Amino acid sequence: MNNNLELQEKVLSIFSAYLVQNGHRKTPERFAILSEIYGYNGHFDVETLYEKMKSNNYRVSRATLYNTIELLLACNLVTKHQFGKNLAQYEKAHGSKQHDHLIFTDSNEVKEFCDPRIQQIKTTIEELFDVDIQHHSLYFYGIKKSKS
Amino acid sequence: MNNNLELQEKVLSIFSAYLVQNGHRKTPERFAILSEIYGYNGHFDVETLYEKMKSNNYRVSRATLYNTIELLLACNLVTKHQFGKNLAQYEKAHGSKQHDHLIFTDSNEVKEFCDPRIQQIKTTIEELFDVDIQHHSLYFYGIKKSKS
DNA sequence: TTCTTTGCAAATGCTTTGCACCCAG
DNA sequence: CTGGGTGCAAAGCATTTGCAAAGAA
DSSP states (O other): OHHHHHHHHHHHHHHHHHHHHTTOOOOHHHHHHHHHHTTOOSOBOHHHHHHHHHHTTOOOOHHHHHHHHHHHHHTTSEEEEOOSSSSOEEEEOSSSOOOEEEEETTTOOEEEEOOTHHHHHHHHHHHHHTEEEEEEEEEEEEEEOOOO | OHHHHHHHHHHHHHHHHHHHHTTOOOOHHHHHHHHHHTTOOSOBOHHHHHHHHHHTTOOOOHHHHHHHHHHHHHTTSEEEEOOSSSSOEEEEOSSSOOOEEEEETTTOOEEEEOOTHHHHHHHHHHHHHTEEEEEEEEEEEEEEOOOO
16 A cells, blocks of 8 residues: 555656656646556556546546546556457556566456566567667467366 | 469368358358458558459458458458557468567558567466467567667 | 647547348358 | 348447637746
């Protein structure tokens, strides 16, 4: 709990610095949205975020949600996923270990995992193509083996 | 060229067998679409496919394209990508080495690469989670290093 | 005050669906 | 024949956009 509060403060200051550095205004909506997002643990979509904030009596528009998430993506406080559907899913990105995803196609359940070899591949690709890799996405899609 | 013809015959027979086994009908549209797709080399979206077939005087509807692609995905003759956008991109899957993608975020250019370590990660995950992995997607997003 | 940001609603664009007709089996 | 498949157009749905009003700097 205390950890969570510290995390909130930390990301708020990161966001604040980002906004200033890029000539964006520090509006209450932006900070409320960031705070709301960092209260979640799993993945969420924009509609869910919208409903949650509405039910907390916070007046936001979907347009502002999309705009703000765009900013949060730009400063790496949020990551975006598209698990094969047309619905974008988001996730807080700071204060949690970088991880990838395993999707069970029968149940739509999503598991997270970490494997250091992905970083090695990244390094190889950066050298091979003379590129700076900013982020990656790795999804495995599978079904549970029978419990027999 | 000859290779291409052989490939076409091969995938047509795979598709044919799949349709029979699953109680689907072998319509001319389905084979025309598969054939069209295997004439391409890079990625394509449904609208592009639609325009191409129209301009070849082949009468198809978008609905049939979506339906047929669904079947082709099911029998692994086509793969689907969502490079962070809401536009689904597709690619033939048979007769080409399995590969992953590097996307240049400044130019939207897409490069392909192969790295055996991804298969090793896959094996690890299968054991760790007791899962059969059917497919995966790995994208790296980056920008070219300055040419200086 | 100035100009970015917001909320709302309309518009956009990809994909899905409904339905009458068609045709593969 | 019969039920699945097709084309067309309309509907769905996530996301984007236009614009007047609000408010951060």
